Amino acid sequence: MITLMRETSHTTSQFAPRVTISDLSSELGLAKGTVSRALNNYADISASTKLRVKQAAEKMGYRPLSHAQAIKTGRVRSVGLVLQNFEHDGHRPFLADFLAGISNAASQEGWTMTLAMANSEEHTRDTLARLVDERKADGFILPRTYLKDARIDSLREADVPFVLYGRTEDQAGCAWYDIDMKTAFEQAVTQLTNLGHQRIAFLPGGDGFTYSKIRYQGYVSGLTMNGLSYEASLVGKASVDQGSGYENTGQLMAAAQPPTAFICAVDQAALGVYQWASERGLQIGRDISVISYDGIPEGAMMTPPLSTFAVDNQTAGARLTELLIARIRGAAPENLRELGPATFLNRGSHGPVSPAGHMCQKTTVSN
Amino acid sequence: MITLMRETSHTTSQFAPRVTISDLSSELGLAKGTVSRALNNYADISASTKLRVKQAAEKMGYRPLSHAQAIKTGRVRSVGLVLQNFEHDGHRPFLADFLAGISNAASQEGWTMTLAMANSEEHTRDTLARLVDERKADGFILPRTYLKDARIDSLREADVPFVLYGRTEDQAGCAWYDIDMKTAFEQAVTQLTNLGHQRIAFLPGGDGFTYSKIRYQGYVSGLTMNGLSYEASLVGKASVDQGSGYENTGQLMAAAQPPTAFICAVDQAALGVYQWASERGLQIGRDISVISYDGIPEGAMMTPPLSTFAVDNQTAGARLTELLIARIRGAAPENLRELGPATFLNRGSHGPVSPAGHMCQKTTVSN
DNA sequence: ATTATGACCGAAACCGGTTTCGGCAAGTTA
DNA sequence: TAACTTGCCGAAACCGGTTTCGGTCATAAT
Structure with missing residues (x-):
């Protein structure tokens, strides 16, 4: 019984009384269509009536129902x-x-x-x-x-x-x-070369995504901008989370001439680099430099905090x-x-190339 | 010119031709209203026509426009x-x-x-x-x-x-x-008392939120269920992130008889407990037990992984x-x-009460 | 003085549905 | 057999807007 009454009252009084365009038109003594055209700035309505209509609409709190307009206009806003x-x-x-x-x-x-x-x-x-x-x-x-x-x-x-x-x-x-990710990754390369790095690895993003290609292009372009030659062995496989980042770091670091720095297409991969390094007692920012992209909050809480490009x-x-x-x-x-x-968050995960460590001679560098 | 054509074609042909209820009715040789009532299962339509209409609707791919119905029904789905x-x-x-x-x-x-x-x-x-x-x-x-x-x-x-x-x-x-957070927090207390904890602290959630009150009630109820007496000095202030969790942990641990375990209303606060402990060389799960609530992904990556109640x-x-x-x-x-x-993730952050450590005598325990 | 021209607005059709109302035919009851 | 239901459907109104189509009136042109 109570339930029934609830349902009834609900379906009847449902909302506060709405003011419709007919209310407006009868209040103003204008035709419904005229009011509509006035509100929509049609050319065949005088400026004075437009003003009058709009003021009345404002005063009466008239808001058109988007789905009512949509039936004719096809737009639901x-x-x-x-x-x-x-x-x-x-x-x-x-x-x-x-x-x-x-x-x-x-x-x-x-x-x-x-x-x-x-x-x-x-x-x-x-x-x-x-x-x-x-x-x-x-x-x-x-x-x-x-x-x-x-x-x-x-x-x-x-x-x-x-x-x-x-x-x-x-x-x-x-x-x-x-x-503008291309510029960002070019800058990443530049930052690292300015710090003396010459073997800079790249961990790309997910296959098939456009962002992945562009970031890769930025990396490549950054190399040539800084007089470094591209080396396929420095480019890992798709690394989109900590696990894959960790694995691919291991792969690249196992080379005869391992990289001294990593650029990661996504922050999550950088976490994998951190993990790999910490398990081997290597310190990010000193033994291995990392610059990444995304600006995930966890990056700020790492030790050292992750240098990365943040996007708004x-x-x-x-x-x-x-x-x-x-x-x-x-x-x-x-x-x-x-x-x-993208704005660069200049934090602690990149630094000058380590004098000791894995770096040996620089054979592959042109210039 | 091209632009103009785009705009024109856009506003005219905009979408694939839609099948309306009028298309249906003329195709079926029924009145528009009859079709509508058939589709909406009105009682005054014979079962056979209903079937015929619905099959035709299905076949022709008819989908009513929710905003067209809304104009009469008031519901936009x-x-x-x-x-x-x-x-x-x-x-x-x-x-x-x-x-x-x-x-x-x-x-x-x-x-x-x-x-x-x-x-x-x-x-x-x-x-x-x-x-x-x-x-x-x-x-x-x-x-x-x-x-x-x-x-x-x-x-x-x-x-x-x-x-x-x-x-x-x-x-x-x-x-x-x-x-059912109350049960969860009661269980948290039970888990800890079963492990020998008798001084169990609580870090509540944000003020004014209902969840905060209920989790607190669960904590209190859990105490009495397990024969422990409530102690106001074991309850911290609102801790909703790592920072406040860290601070309030310090406050509570500074007492003459510090707690041996923490129950946190939210996982973020538990991260603060971790931080406080690690800065002092204390090990979570051994020196201090923590059980928390939320099931944030970071919890699984802590050392030890956070014992917490996850919600789906x-x-x-x-x-x-x-x-x-x-x-x-x-x-x-x-x-x-x-x-x-809430499902308990039984992980490593809680364990038997530490034999050494801050625990002294058990004065406040009744029973 | 007419006629054409605009400016401006009313009336009505329309959009795609839902819902009310009335009528017809068949079956029931009296 | 007449009157009464009942089942079933068509017709039309309606929802809250938009848009088209004329029509009126004042003004400008002839």
Whole structure:
């Protein structure tokens, strides 16, 4: 009985009384359509009526229902985001920041964010398809882009607006925001060569990801910028977590002329370098130098604290939604491409090349 | 020119052709309303037509537009979530799991999730109000509940369905899911007393949070269950991160009869205990025992690995959305309250009370 | 003095669904 | 057989907006 009453009252009075556009029009003595056009700045409404309507709307607290407009306009004023939580989670610590950036930028424009998570590539495609089909979002932010990315293909084909966090091989029709990782990794090489290092190893990121290729290119470019020659034996295999970082460190250090410094595509791999070194009594920053990328919080708590390039995921999220909204409003994707900076956290994990230690002669160095 | 064409084609052909309910009705030779009622299982539609309609809908790939239905029903089939990212972020590592749970459970019912983040209590209220006002969600999940929670008050007053992750002081009209933390902390005390500990300290969580009170109650109840008397001097101040945990550990260990074991309301505080001990050459698990709560990933990487109660935030998110959807569909909140288990990770940070060390005589022990 | 031209607004159609209402045919009851 | 249900469906109103289409009136052009 009580239950019944609850249900009833719930379905009837549900919310505070809303003011609709009809309320506004009858209050103003204008036609409903006129009010709508005034609010949407149509050219055939006089400036004075526009002002009057807008003031009344403000005063009466009128807020259009986005789903009511959507039925005619096809836009729900929402940015879509499908996260893949099956990947190596180097970006997990930044998730909250990233989401905060999106959320804030979206609400700035009166938009909202609809979020879904997928646990496989197929699940991602299905989820994306469902959200598109049900028009739950007007466009999408695609994080963690691949060189060849099925999500991009399907959205491009369906002509659904999207923006990439990262780049991809075929940029046609793609708007994107990315971090200038190439410069960052060039700087990493420069830092180390300035400290005397000449055998600088590189631990790349996950295969297939665009970020992985670009960071690698930055490493290579940094070598030539500093007059060092590229050596394939100094490049490890994909290292995306502590375990793989640890293993690949061991592999590279077993060489006849082991590296004196490591550049890691991701911080998690750097933790593996730390582990390998500490197990052998070697001190990071003195016996082995490490510079890495991501800026995970654990990095600050290591001994010594990890020198790394930090990225501001909150502004990334914010810029991405601004770009996406612009894209949805019709801007050409070619004009919506942006590179943000990574900031170097100059901490203790890199130092001058160790005089003793594994370094012997410098045979491979040109110049 | 190219730009213009892009824009044009974008606004016109935008998506793949959708099949509407009118397409269905004309295809079937039925009235639009009849089709709608058939799909929604109205009683005045014959079973045979229902079947025919549903099969045709399936075959033609018909999916109703939630915002088109919302205009009449008032429901957009979306669960709302406003995260406060200004709080101490003990739950940050679990964010992805939590969101995945919500997302999966929601899409199971054909629902979606609209997410927003706020950086102050006021911002949270505003955001919540806006989402309610614009009907962006049919109900809300409120995480991290306080004993007195302004969000609950305003949603209750506005008669908007919601469900709590956690409990609150005034449960009237509240549906919730929570972890049985009281039992967990009782077990923690029992574990330690079985190992001979009699001076067991407690580091509580953040002030004002319901979880903090319940975990404290579990600690107290565990003491009496095991014949130990409560001692106010064994209870520290709020310790929600490593820093405060470190400090409060020092405070408690400075007593004439220092504790031999610590129970921490949150794992982050336990990290502070580790730090304090390691700086003094004391070994966790031997010289000082620690049992904690949360199950953060860092805990497994400590030496020794942290004994703690882990909570499955993915199923928490899933259950919460199931409860919320039930609530929105009219179920009484009193029937939507659930307690999930915390699972003890029996690791190395607790052990028998140290024979040497700080322990002296047992004066305060009754029995 | 007419006529064409704009500026400005009302009326109505429309978007994709849901829900109410009424009517018809078949089966029940009187 | 007439009256009454009942089962089942069509028609139309409705939800809260947007957009198209004319129409009125004042002003400018002829």
